[in-house]
Every structure is written in C-alpha cells, then in structure tokens.
Amino acid sequence: MESEPRPGRARKPIGWSTIIIAALVAVSAGLVWRRDGTEGVLEILTHDLSLFGGILPRVLAGCLLGAFISEILPHEKVSRSLGPKSGLKGLLIGTAFGAILPGGPFTAYPVASALLAVGADFGATIAMVVSWTLIGYGRAVAWEIPIMGTDFTLWRIVISLPLPVLAGALGRFVYVRLYPKRESDEDAA
Amino acid sequence: MSAALLIDILLWGSVFGVGLIAFRRGPPVFKASLREGSMDFINIVPRIALGVIGSGYIAAIIPQEVITGWLGPDSGWLGVATAVVAGAATPGGPVIGFSIGTVALKSGGGVPQVVAYVVAWALFAFQRVILWEIPFMPARFVWFRCAVSVPFPFVAAAIAMVIGKP
Numbered sequence: 001m002e003s004e005p006r007p008g009r010a011r012k013p014i015g016w017s018t019i020i021i022a023a024l025v026a027v028s029a030g031l032v033w034r035r036d037g038t039e040g041v042l043e044i045l046t047h048d049l050s051l052f053g054g055i056l057p058r059v060l061a062g063c064l065l066g067a068f069i070s071e072i073l074p075h076e077k078v079s080r081s082l083g084p085k086s087g088l089k090g091l092l093i094g095t096a097f098g099a100i101l102p103g104g105p106f107t108a109y110p111v112a113s114a115l116l117a118v119g120a121d122f123g124a125t126i127a128m129v130v131s132w133t134l135i136g137y138g139r140a141v142a143w144e145i146p147i148m149g150t151d152f153t154l155w156r157i158v159i160s161l162p163l164p165v166l167a168g169a170l171g172r173f174v175y176v177r178l179y180p181k182r183e184s185d186e187d188a189a
Numbered sequence: 190m191s192a193a194l195l196i197d198i199l200l201w202g203s204v205f206g207v208g209l210i211a212f213r214r215g216p217p218v219f220k221a222s223l224r225e226g227s228m229d230f231i232n233i234v235p236r237i238a239l240g241v242i243g244s245g246y247i248a249a250i251i252p253q254e255v256i257t258g259w260l261g262p263d264s265g266w267l268g269v270a271t272a273v274v275a276g277a278a279t280p281g282g283p284v285i286g287f288s289i290g291t292v293a294l295k296s297g298g299g300v301p302q303v304v305a306y307v308v309a310w311a312l313f314a315f316q317r318v319i320l321w322e323i324p325f326m327p328a329r330f331v332w333f334r335c336a337v338s339v340p341f342p343f344v345a346a347a348i349a350m351v352i353g354k355p
Binding site for chain 2: 018040061065072133156
C-alpha cells in the first residue's frame with residue numbers, strides 16, 4: 001500500500017457542545033450544592049474522579065485503536081464500500097460491522113470516528129453506531145439478558161434489526177439535502 | 190470484575206493486533222499513528238473529565254423515581270413518547286436503564302412502551318452521549334445522528350404493537 005497523507009482529524013479544543021455541557025454541569029452542580037451542601041458536591045466529585053481514573057486506560061486504548069485503524073484501512077476501499085455512493089450495501093456493511101464490534105463505547109466511538117476520517121459517510125457511520133448500540137451483542141450479553149431476561153432481549157433485538165439500516169438511510173437522505181455541496185468532501189470538523 | 194478484565198484483555202488485544210499490522214507497514218507508519226493516537230488521547234481527556242464528573246451532577250438531580258414514574262401504565266402513543274423522553278433522561282449505566290425497564294414491565298407497563306424506553310435509552314442516554322460520543326466523534330455527527338434517530342424508538346414500538354409480546 002502506498003502511504004497516503006493522513007486526513008486531518010484536527011479538533012477544535014472547545015466547541016459549542018462543550019460549552020453547553022459545561023453550562024449544564026454548572027447548573028446541576030449548583031442545584032446539588034443547594035440541596036446537599038458542599039459535602040454532597042464533594043462526594044460526587046470524589047466518586048466521579050475515581051471513575052475517571054478507572055476509565056482513562058480504556059480511553060487511551062480506544063484512541064490508539066482508532067489511530068491504528070485509520071492508518072491501516074485502505075482509504076479508497078473504505079470510501080467505495082462505506083462512502084456516500086455505497087448504497088444499501090454500504091449501510092448493510094456498517095450494520096454488520098457495528099453488530100460484531102467487540103468492546104464498549106471506548107471502542108465503538110473511536111472506530112466510528114476513524115471510519116468517518118478515512119471516507120465513510122454519515123449514513124454508513126450512523127448505521128454502524130446505531131447497530132452497535134441496538135443489536136451489538138456486547139451490552140446484550142453483559143447486561144440486558146441478565147437483567148431483562150433472554151426472551152425479552154432476543155425479541156427486542158429482532159424488532160431492532162431493521163433500525164440501523166433505516167437510520168443510516170434516513171441520515172444519508174437528510175445529509176445530501178442539508179449539505180448538498182459537501183456530499184463529496186467529508187470534512188467532519 | 191472478571192467481565193471488566195475480559196473487556197480489557199479484548200480491548201488491549203485489539204490494540205496490539207492493529208498495532209502489529211501498522212508496525213508491519215513500517216516503523217514510520219507505526220510511530221505516526223502512535224503519535225496521532227496519543228494526541229487524540231491528550232485532546233480527549235479534558236472532555237472525558239467534564240463528561241464523567243459533570244454527568245455525575247446531572248444524574249444527581251434526576252432522581253430515579255421520576256424516570257420510573259414516567260414509565261407508568263400510560264398506554265398508547267403518549268405513553269410511548271413519555272418512554273422515549275424517559276430513556277434519554279435516564280441517568281447512570283446499563284444496570285439502571287435495564288432495571289427500570291424490568292420494573293416497568295413487572296408493574297404493568299405496556300410492552301411497546303418498554304421497548305420504546307429501552308431503544309431510546311440505547312440511542313440517546315444522555316450520559317453515554319456526553320461521556321463517550323461527543324468527546325470521540327465530531328460534534329456535527331453526534332447531533333445529526335441523534336436527530337435522525339428520533340423516529341426509531343417509535344418505529345420499534347409500532348413493530349412491537351404489530352407482532353405482539355415476546
């Protein structure tokens with residue numbers, strides 16, 4: 001494989017989403033402080049800091065996974081099979097990929113982000129993310145079957161089977177109408 | 190505990206596997222992606238910190254009973270719509286989400302409503318979106334993905350109404 005220039009995945013350090021979340025957090029922390037006092041605020045803080053420490057290694061693993069995958073995936077092939085013109089087949093590939101992807105959110109989102117960076121379109125990536133969350137076996141086996149029972153879980157998954165493809169198709173349909181000129185250049189900044 | 194260990198083994202195993210493939214393409218490729226991944230990590234850490242610590246506070250002001258109350262015996266499409274909002278607003282991880290679903294099923298909640306709840310939770314649970322999806326994905330993608338996903342808990346409920354109970 002020829003070495004292609006890496007697509008930039010430059011991120012703005014602070015975007016609107018971060019600002020909205022920060023505002024929401026500030027308001028919530030204020031409400032907690034009014035209800036439970038400083039002690040309540042500190043209790044949540046220490047609990048969440050230890051949670052944060054625990055997930056950091058997984059975040060690092062997720063970032064490395066995403067970086068390696070976007071480096072080793074052949075870009076032309078990805079944009080052909082998962083790009084804007086990949087049709088139903090692209091949505092089905094995205095769905096299948098999301099369903100078999102192992103791990104949790106710390107693998108699914110970095111991998112989805114890597115696919116986006118190497119030429120998958122919003123439609124196929126939506127199909128993948130929705131498929132991971134709705135029909136992926138990871139959460140079903142670890143949590144849903146033990147808590148909700150096998151019957152409900154399998155039945156719920158059967159109902160969910162068409163949804164990733166439909167969501168991807170709707171995403172693609174809306175995307176080309178919202179951003180008609182960006183159809184060919186996937187700059188997802 | 191052992192499930193968490195298994196996940197970590199699987200995760201680092203995958204990192205090792207794709208890292209090995211990258212290394213075989215040549216050390217420069219390997220080094221470049223290692224640097225890229227580390228930079229991503231450094232960029233993402235503050236957002237994850239905000240997500241983890243922040244969603245703890247947001248969760249603390251949404252009592253679980255409120256969510257359970259929303260999943261009452263209210264049947265029909267209004268009940269489905271309430272279930273969708275409840276799914277998105279449910280604080281905490283999968284244990285809480287699925288437990289609320291089970292409680293609703295056992296206390297007389299309609300099956301289509303519970304399906305809508307579980308699907309909406311999977312698609313929109315705010316803590317997962319804030320904590321994982323927004324830090325890792327381009328913000329434009331996340332909002333777009335959420336917007337086009339809105340009809341699908343309703344579609345799932347409709348399918349559940351047509352094909353009946355499990």
